[in-house]
Amino acid sequence: MTKRTGVFVCHCGNNIAATVDVARVAKEMGEVEGVIFSKDYVYMCSDPGQSTMANAIKDNKLDSVVVSCCSPTLHEKTFRDVTEEGGELNPYRCEIANIREQCAWVHKEKPKATEKALKITRAAIKRVQNNQSLTPIGVPVTRRVMVIGGGVAGIQAALDLANAGLQVVLVEKNPTVGGHMIQLSETFPTLDCSQCILSPKMVEVSKNKNIKLLTQAEVQEVSGFVGNFKVKVRQKAIYVDPEKCKICDDCAKVCPTVVPNEYDLNLTPRRAIFIPYAQAIPATYTLDESACLGLNPVVCGKCADVCEADAINYDMRPKTIVEEVGAIVVATGFDLYGKENLGEYGMGKYADVLDGLQFERLCSASGPTGGHVLRPSDHKEPKNVVFIQCAGSRDPESHCAYCSKICCMYTAKHATLYKHHVPDGQAYVFYIDIRSGGKGYEEFVQRSMERDEVMYLRGRVSKVYENNGSMIVKGVDTISGKNVEIEADMVVLALAMQPSKGTADVAKTLKIGRDKDGFLAEAHPKLRPVESVTAGIFLAGAAQAPKDIPETVCQASAAASKVIQLLSKDELMHSPAIAKVRLSHCTGCEMCVQACPYGAISLSGPNAKASVNDVLCEGCGTCQAVCLRAAIDVKNITQMQVHDMINACLGV
Amino acid sequence: MANVQETAKDEPGFEPKIVAFLCKWCSSAGSDLAGVSRLQYPSNAVPITIMCSGSMSPMFVLSAFNKGADGVLVSGCHPGDCHYLKGNFYARRKIYLVQKLLQFIGLENDRFRMSWVSAAEGVKFAGVVDEFVKDVKKLGPQTRLKAKR
Ligand SMILES: Cc1cc2nc3c(=O)[nH]c(=O)nc-3n(C[C@H](O)[C@H](O)[C@H](O)COP(=O)(O)OP(=O)(O)OC[C@H]3O[C@@H](n4cnc5c(N)ncnc54)[C@H](O)[C@@H]3O)c2cc1C
Ligand code: SF4
Ligand code: SF4
Numbered sequence: 001m002t003k004r005t006g007v008f009v010c011h012c013g014n015n016i017a018a019t020v021d022v023a024r025v026a027k028e029m030g031e032v033e034g035v036i037f038s039k040d041y042v043y044m045c046s047d048p049g050q051s052t053m054a055n056a057i058k059d060n061k062l063d064s065v066v067v068s069c070c071s072p073t074l075h076e077k078t079f080r081d082v083t084e085e086g087g088e089l090n091p092y093r094c095e096i097a098n099i100r101e102q103c104a105w106v107h108k109e110k111p112k113a114t115e116k117a118l119k120i121t122r123a124a125i126k127r128v129q130n131n132q133s134l135t136p137i138g139v140p141v142t143r144r145v146m147v148i149g150g151g152v153a154g155i156q157a158a159l160d161l162a163n164a165g166l167q168v169v170l171v172e173k174n175p176t177v178g179g180h181m182i183q184l185s186e187t188f189p190t191l192d193c194s195q196c197i198l199s200p201k202m203v204e205v206s207k208n209k210n211i212k213l214l215t216q217a218e219v220q221e222v223s224g225f226v227g228n229f230k231v232k233v234r235q236k237a238i239y240v241d242p243e244k245c246k247i248c249d250d251c252a253k254v255c256p257t258v259v260p261n262e263y264d265l266n267l268t269p270r271r272a273i274f275i276p277y278a279q280a281i282p283a284t285y286t287l288d289e290s291a292c293l294g295l296n297p298v299v300c301g302k303c304a305d306v307c308e309a310d311a312i313n314y315d316m317r318p319k320t321i322v323e324e325v326g327a328i329v330v331a332t333g334f335d336l337y338g339k340e341n342l343g344e345y346g347m348g349k350y351a352d353v354l355d356g357l358q359f360e361r362l363c364s365a366s367g368p369t370g371g372h373v374l375r376p377s378d379h380k381e382p383k384n385v386v387f388i389q390c391a392g393s394r395d396p397e398s399h400c401a402y403c404s405k406i407c408c409m410y411t412a413k414h415a416t417l418y419k420h421h422v423p424d425g426q427a428y429v430f431y432i433d434i435r436s437g438g439k440g441y442e443e444f445v446q447r448s449m450e451r452d453e454v455m456y457l458r459g460r461v462s463k464v465y466e467n468n469g470s471m472i473v474k475g476v477d478t479i480s481g482k483n484v485e486i487e488a489d490m491v492v493l494a495l496a497m498q499p500s501k502g503t504a505d506v507a508k509t510l511k512i513g514r515d516k517d518g519f520l521a522e523a524h525p526k527l528r529p530v531e532s533v534t535a536g537i538f539l540a541g542a543a544q545a546p547k548d549i550p551e552t553v554c555q556a557s558a559a560a561s562k563v564i565q566l567l568s569k570d571e572l573m574h575s576p577a578i579a580k581v582r583l584s585h586c587t588g589c590e591m592c593v594q595a596c597p598y599g600a601i602s603l604s605g606p607n608a609k610a611s612v613n614d615v616l617c618e619g620c621g622t623c624q625a626v627c628l629r630a631a632i633d634v635k636n637i638t639q640m641q642v643h644d645m646i647n648a649c650l651g652v
Numbered sequence: 653m654a655n656v657q658e659t660a661k662d663e664p665g666f667e668p669k670i671v672a673f674l675c676k677w678c679s680s681a682g683s684d685l686a687g688v689s690r691l692q693y694p695s696n697a698v699p700i701t702i703m704c705s706g707s708m709s710p711m712f713v714l715s716a717f718n719k720g721a722d723g724v725l726v727s728g729c730h731p732g733d734c735h736y737l738k739g740n741f742y743a744r745r746k747i748y749l750v751q752k753l754l755q756f757i758g759l760e761n762d763r764f765r766m767s768w769v770s771a772a773e774g775v776k777f778a779g780v781v782d783e784f785v786k787d788v789k790k791l792g793p794q795t796r797l798k799a800k801r
């Protein structure tokens with residue numbers, strides 16, 4: 001217990017002094033046991049206030065200090081710095097008593113507020129008198145980064161990081177990077193070709209010496225902590241050596257198995273050995289084990305026979321790769337809301353009811369129809385196309401409650417592109433309202449209405465059904481108040497965006513949170529939008545919330561810059577206010593081991609007693625609340641300290 | 653509950669002594685917001701900021717009553733939002749048991765309360781304290797667990 005405590009009571013101008021009798025607080029605190037110095041001052045955080053404090057610490061050889069002022073979130077750091085730098089005292093010997101936000105500002109009657117301020121300050125004194133001097137724990141960092149997900153978010157983050165000189169491991173579960181953006185034909189609001197702007201970045205990823213690309217790979221296990229993660233990645237066997245593959249297509253020509261091509265949203269077929277599309281990165285064929293007639297034993301073997309480059313090897317096995325990294329960026333993207341959920345729109349039932357991504361493929365020059373908008377059912381040019389917005393979005397009762405944000409824009413784009421492809425066709429859009437916030441966005445939507453004569457109908461569609469080869473779309477136009485029925489050749493649904501399929505697993509593996517809709521949760525919705533709650537893990541792209549490409553790229557670069565900042569030093573500082581075990585009391589019962597949210601406690605030593613990993617421990621105190629023997633405590637907020645504070649609060 | 657005293661001794665001028673344990677990340681931040689918004693609530697509850705509601709030992713509750721608290725409030729992040737991932741799930745289970753224990757001992761239910769207040773809920777924080785103080789006032793001084801000293 002310290003014996004020379006100093007107390008500094010701040011007036012905060014009139015903010016505190018108007019409701020709390022600060023002079024009385026200073027006087028009464030001066031009488032508390034162990035307090036040898038107590039003073040009130042008009043602005044403690046001002047320069048003269050800080051010097052007063054520093055000098056008082058030195059002149060009176062104070063061994064602990066309490067500043068009774070505003071919330072510790074504002075000035076704890078300030079006053080701890082003063083304690084250390086000016087007062088030459090360990091900063092952990094300084095505690096804050098919050099008598100502004102928690103007292104002066106919420107009460108009016110001065111005597112009552114003063115009574116409370118006395119209790120709050122006394123509690124802080126009791127606490128600080130049992131504080132220990134602590135030193136932040138320095139932890140060396142690994143200057144490598146893992147990026148999970150190779151969509152435009154992951155690509156952008158990886159390139160930014162690599163260009164800043166950091167080593168990057170980019171983990172993508174599909175055979176190629178590119179994500180959804182590579183499936184798009186043109187992009188709003190400028191209508192530049194998606195592949196033309198993304199392919200060069202994909203090539204850069206494959207060429208950059210600082211980037212190690214692992215495709216067909218997924219993260220399995222993560223251990224460690226900020227600065228020092230150990231990640232186990234499992235990579236599927238692809239049975240083709242990318243170094244040798246010449247992309248000649250000889251193998252696919254002989255492969256007898258035909259399955260739908262995911263890249264074209266199942267609108268085209270592919271073989272079991274395939275390349276998703278010509279510009280895929282890595283540029284190699286890959287053998288889809290699940291479609292192949294059999295590898296163990298080899299049933300067909302035709303592809304290996306024809307491969308002149310000798311690139312095919314049926315003996316490849318999945319690999320487990322362990323990577324050590326200092327930080328992780330999660331960019332696992334989105335998936336469209338399951339079509340099975342939208343039976344009322346005939347999705348999955350009628351060949352000519354498509355989702356937005358399928359429509360992108362129909363518009364794309366590299367798509368199944370060579371860039372002509374043709375109906376999948378009979379390859380005829382559709383003359384009436386109905387686009388339905390908010391399909392699955394903004395419907396808390398039956399679907400997703402949130403707005404998917406980008407569908408208004410891409411529907412306007414689809415209608416426009418459709419008119420470019422079929423100038424004599426008519427596009428209809430059912431919408432709830434149009435959300436077109438963004439540079440050039442509103443103008444884009446207006447142009448689709450005026451120049452391309454897209455007919456916008458405000459209202460919901462109740463039903464889509466087939467009649468004589470056409471789709472009948474029934475809905476209401478709430479503006480005219482009339483029921484409408486449109487005979488359409490094709491229906492395109494702007495399905496809600498949802499977190500990509502494996503997001504829940506990824507979040508669990510990485511121990512990061514998700515929001516109520518399943519998207520990855522940011523540490524703070526306004527001030528820390530690219531950080532997860534777990535230190536050292538950052539978020540980028542549509543995995544965090546629905547967003548378009550510009551916003552995705554922004555967030556990816558922001559996440560990269562946060563990582564660069566984090567890894568710019570050789571050591572990270574970890575708070576020393578962590579748990580400590582009293583070995584004499586510990587029975588090794590393992591209650592704390594199970595309770596610790598960070599897996600920071602293990603049994604060790606000859607008597608198998610609890611031992612805390614200094615770096616993993618975050619100091620939450622969950623352990624100390626479960627220990628029946630009071631054998632574990634968080635430094636500087638031990639149970640004894642809390643009991644002392646309770647007494648002080650009750651005036652005992 | 654048979655063993656709960658039905659003693660509404662609303663003594664005039666009685667100002668209950670309350671200890672409010674607030675988790676640093678949510679409820680304490682919520683109380684700061686109440687302050688910044690200049691909301692007004694009774695001054696009876698004296699806050700103790702703890703790292704997480706999960707660090708709330710049942711002993712703290714008993715100790716507060718033993719030292720003469722008329723009411724004890726524990727407030728943490730909403731379930732699922734704990735800064736330390738799952739501390740408040742532990743808190744919730746533990747608090748439930750403490751409640752049962754206190755009932756068993758014969759302490760009125762309204763003297764002990766758990767609430768979930770996020771950093772954005774200044775208004776809720778002020779409301780929680782306001783209501784709690786009112787409820788405890790109705791019960792009068794707590795003598796059941798208070799040490800005779
Ligand atoms: C129909 C449609 C049209 C659109 N049109 C436009 C437009 O015109 N303009 C515009 O700005 N935006 C448009 N968008 C939005 C754009 O597609 C997204 O903003 C962008 O794709 C988001 O990028 P991302 O990298 O976050 O996610 P994604 O593109 O989804 O990429 C995520 C990547 O992560 C990989 N992955 C997922 N889980 C894992 C895992 N567990 N391990 C490893 N890898 C994993 C995926 O395979 C994928 O490669 C459109 C979207 C749709 C649906
Ligand atoms: S320390 Fe806090 S209370 Fe004191 S003057 Fe500065 S801001 Fe105001
Ligand atoms: S304080 Fe929290 S993080 Fe540290 S050992 Fe205890 S339970 Fe684990």
Ligand code: FES
Binds near residue numbers: 703706728733736737
């Ligand atoms: S940090 Fe608030 S309840 Fe755990």
